[in-house]
Amino acid sequence: MTRRPTTALALVSIALSLAAFDAAASAQGAPAGRPPAARQQQPSPIVVTPETVDLGVVAPGSTNPGRFILVNRGATPIKMLSAIPNCKCTAITPVEGKVIEAGGTFELSASLAAPRVPGDKEAVVFLTFEGAPPAQAKIKGEVRLPILATPPFVDALREVVNGTVTLKSVDGKPFTILRSGGAAPAFIGFDPAKDAPRAEYTVAWSLAGRAATDMPLWWFVWTDREDCDVIPLRVRDEATGSRHDMDRFKRFWIVKESLVMAGRGSVGAPHKGEIELEHYNPPKKGAVENPAWREAKSVRSLNADVEVRLVGRRDAGADGTMLEVEFTAKRAGPIEGLLEIETATGKGTVPFAFFAGG
Numbered sequence: 001m002t003r004r005p006t007t008a009l010a011l012v013s014i015a016l017s018l019a020a021f022d023a024a025a026s027a028q029g030a031p032a033g034r035p036p037a038a039r040q041q042q043p044s045p046i047v048v049t050p051e052t053v054d055l056g057v058v059a060p061g062s063t064n065p066g067r068f069i070l071v072n073r074g075a076t077p078i079k080m081l082s083a084i085p086n087c088k089c090t091a092i093t094p095v096e097g098k099v100i101e102a103g104g105t106f107e108l109s110a111s112l113a114a115p116r117v118p119g120d121k122e123a124v125v126f127l128t129f130e131g132a133p134p135a136q137a138k139i140k141g142e143v144r145l146p147i148l149a150t151p152p153f154v155d156a157l158r159e160v161v162n163g164t165v166t167l168k169s170v171d172g173k174p175f176t177i178l179r180s181g182g183a184a185p186a187f188i189g190f191d192p193a194k195d196a197p198r199a200e201y202t203v204a205w206s207l208a209g210r211a212a213t214d215m216p217l218w219w220f221v222w223t224d225r226e227d228c229d230v231i232p233l234r235v236r237d238e239a240t241g242s243r244h245d246m247d248r249f250k251r252f253w254i255v256k257e258s259l260v261m262a263g264r265g266s267v268g269a270p271h272k273g274e275i276e277l278e279h280y281n282p283p284k285k286g287a288v289e290n291p292a293w294r295e296a297k298s299v300r301s302l303n304a305d306v307e308v309r310l311v312g313r314r315d316a317g318a319d320g321t322m323l324e325v326e327f328t329a330k331r332a333g334p335i336e337g338l339l340e341i342e343t344a345t346g347k348g349t350v351p352f353a354f355f356a357g358g
Contacts, residue, residue, distance in 0.1 A: 044133045045074025046100070053110070055141035060116045061261075066139045068108040070127075072100040079130040080106070083137075088278070088317065089113040090123040090139065114143045116261045117232050118152050146170050146228040154205055154219045156237040161208040164188060165233060167221060168200040176224040179334050181205055185221070212239035217258055218351045222334040229355045230334065232259060251346030252293040253277045256320075260339060262327050262354035270326040272311075275299065275341065275350070279319035286319065294321045295344035303337030305330050306354055329356030 053066035072078050080095040093109045100106045112123055122140035129135075150166045169175055174197035177185045188202040205219055217240050219233040234240075248254050256276040265271030277294075281287055294315070301308040312324035329335060335356060338349045 044135060045072055046078060046127075046129060046132050046135050047071045047073055048127070048135050048137050051136075052138040052140060055112060055139065057144045058112070058114045058121075058141040060114055060118065060143050060145065062114045063111050064114060064141060065109065065111045068110065068137045070100060070106040070108055070135075072102055072104050072106075074132070075102050076131070077101050077104075078132050081128040081130055083108065083125050083127050085110075085123055085125045087123040088320070089115070089121070090125065092125055095127075108137060110137065110139050112139050112141055114141060115257050117234070117257060117259065118143050118145050118149065144170070145231060146225065147175065147223060147231055149221070149231050149233055153234045153236055154207070156207050156215075156235055161210075162204065162206045164202050164204050165221075166200065166202050167223075167231065169225075172199050174199050175228075177201055177203065178222040178224060180221045181219050182336060207235070207237070212237075215239040216351070217244065218353075220334070220336050220353050222355070226264070229264060230261070230336075230353045232261070232353065245348060247346060247348060248280050249283070251343065251348060252279060252281055252288075252290055253321075253343065253345070253348070254280045255341070255348070255350040258350060260350055260352040262352055264355045264357065265327055265329060266357050267329050267332050270328050271354075273325050273327055273354075275323040275325060275339070276316055277321045277323065277341070277343070288319075290345055292344035296321070296323050297342040297344065299323060299325050299339055299341050301327075301337060301339055301352075302349070303335060305335045305337075306356070308339060308352075327354050329354065332356050332358040 049069045049071060053068065055064045055066065058064050078100050080098045080100065083092050083095040085092060089112060091111045095108065098106060110125060112121065114121060120140065120142055122138060125137040127135045127137065146169060148168050148170060155163060167177065176197050179185065180203050186204040188204055190198065190201055203221065207215065215237050216235055219235055221231040221233065223229060256278050260275050262273045279286065279288060279293060281289060296310060296313045299308055299310040307328045309326055310323060311326050314322050316322040333356060335354045337352060339352050340347060340349050
């Protein structure tokens with residue numbers, strides 16, 4: 001019968017194994033008692049200054065320039081191969097074929113196009129070189145409205161159907177909330193019939209009873225301030241994430257930001273607006289399988305309070321198309337709803353917000 005080794009024999013075996021390991025490590029120039037250290041990577045001769053351009057607070061829909069300096073601290077010239085942003089919101093200086101001499105510098109200009117909805121925005125530019133490791137340059141900013149919403153979204157995840165949001169003017173001036181979620185605002189601790197306008201409110205929201213197919217993408221809060229007539233709050237729900245709008249895979253396009261902020265107009269007067277469509281084909285890594293996705297046929301409002309029609313189209317880069325539309329309001333005040341867009345590859349809807357003056 002085979003017996004297990006005694007404790008003493010086991011200890012001897014372990015000691016012999018460690019001794020053999022130490023001998024091998026010493027032969028390779030590594031300190032005894034631990035594995036050989038990984039070879040340290042040589043630092044890149046290219047230094048990006050600053051690593052991140054922080055634009056601070058930026059206005060919705062604005063274009064904001066930034067500047068980076070690339071320094072070659074090496075002893076030989078280095079050729080730049082590419083500079084590719086991870087976001088279509090970023091425009092950059094052409095760099096292909098540019099050479100940074102030893103000890104020299106190169107100025108990389110970049111601009112960040114801010115979305116029309118509040119929140120943090122960051123983009124990364126990936127830089128590649130001939131004879132040097134890749135590098136990154138980051139540019140970021142905080143898109144801020146004159147009225148801040150806390151939180152800046154409606155959090156309806158994990159079966160939550162009720163909550164509150166606080167709205168506060170940045171300049172401290174009083175304002176009035178006209179509508180919230182398509183209805184009269186449900187104030188907490190404020191009675192508009194008795195209390196004077198304030199600079200800060202807490203408003204309740206509720207999505208109780210909404211079916212998944214009827215869950216809105218956005219919750220709009222309307223105010224009497226012309227510089228901030230509407231605050232769009234993204235609805236976070238299982239039905240508004242990746243499960244929303246599954247037809248996008250068949251028609252090969254989506255609406256940029258999933259929202260159309262149409263601005264302000266007057267009742268009865270055509271008001272020009274734009275809707276940007278982006279090519280969409282993640283399963284094929286963006287490959288264009290059906291060029292007809294750009295061929296716009298119509299745009300119409302599903303809200304009878306405003307008429308919307310397509311008046312033009314133009315290309316917006318290699319994988320975008322801009323639809324030129326006109327909004328004509330039939331009544332005054334806040335108007336929100338859905339736009340139906342049709343191209344040669346299919347139909348889709350997108351929420352919109354439009355304010356019409358009397």
